[in-house]
Amino acid sequence: MPSLTVDKIDEYLGKPVNDPYGRRVGYIIGFYSDADGNVTSLEISFNEFGFKQVTVDMFRFENGSIILLPEWEYTAILLENRLERVKKRVAALEELNSKKEIPVHTYEEFKKKLDESLIKLKEEAKGVKEELRKRIHEIEDMIVELEKAITAVKVSYISGEIPEKAYKASMDHLRRNLDILNSEKASVKKHLDKIEALENLPVDAAVKVSVAGETPSKSSQPMQVVVVES
Numbered sequence: 001m002p003s004l005t006v007d008k009i010d011e012y013l014g015k016p017v018n019d020p021y022g023r024r025v026g027y028i029i030g031f032y033s034d035a036d037g038n039v040t041s042l043e044i045s046f047n048e049f050g051f052k053q054v055t056v057d058m059f060r061f062e063n064g065s066i067i068l069l070p071e072w073e074y075t076a077i078l079l080e081n082r083l084e085r086v087k088k089r090v091a092a093l094e095e096l097n098s099k100k101e102i103p104v105h106t107y108e109e110f111k112k113k114l115d116e117s118l119i120k121l122k123e124e125a126k127g128v129k130e131e132l133r134k135r136i137h138e139i140e141d142m143i144v145e146l147e148k149a150i151t152a153v154k155v156s157y158i159s160g161e162i163p164e165k166a167y168k169a170s171m172d173h174l175r176r177n178l179d180i181l182n183s184e185k186a187s188v189k190k191h192l193d194k195i196e197a198l199e200n201l202p203v204d205a206a207v208k209v210s211v212a213g214e215t216p217s218k219s220s221q222p223m224q225v226v227v228v229e230s
Helices: 071-098 104-158 164-199 203-212
Strands: 016-018 024-033 039-045 051-055 059-062 065-068
Touching: 071 104, 071 164, 104 164
Parallel strands: 016 065
Antiparallel strands: 016 024, 024 039, 039 051, 059 065
């Protein structure tokens, strides 16, 4: 996102904050800035049940809306960016070496640093994937809970215990939240798949990524520099 400065912060103070799936998170009630006037974090009132300082990097300002990324999504995106960057650098280095365009000692020095970076990212990826799988399980539990609630409301309506107006109001709310959970689950799965695809990205595919700016599918053969176990 573009940098946010104190002279623009009045546009956002007191405004509502949603997550990417349309759920109301809370409101912006304060901010923190550095000596240059750049806003570094925002103070959020989480529906008056909690208050937290959140780094500005976790926000997206889109078409007048303020979107706060969930912790799992923000962490996943950071990892994806790092993995993609390092894999592209490995590909570029290997290509330069194969064409004899760099000295051997320089190649070995850079190769060592990139290998060390990949090892660190491998360990980081394990933790991030674990968190993503945990979130999927949490969402699935909530989906089951909503499905039970939907069933209970339907039974009460069909048996004549509640009127149609109350039934429709309840079902609209339940179905909306079920759609939100399914949408979030799909997003978590998408990030999990992307991380695994980047981990297994071979050198030749990384060269194509660098040119086309796209991530190849998981069907690519794994690169031998690093093998990540789930």
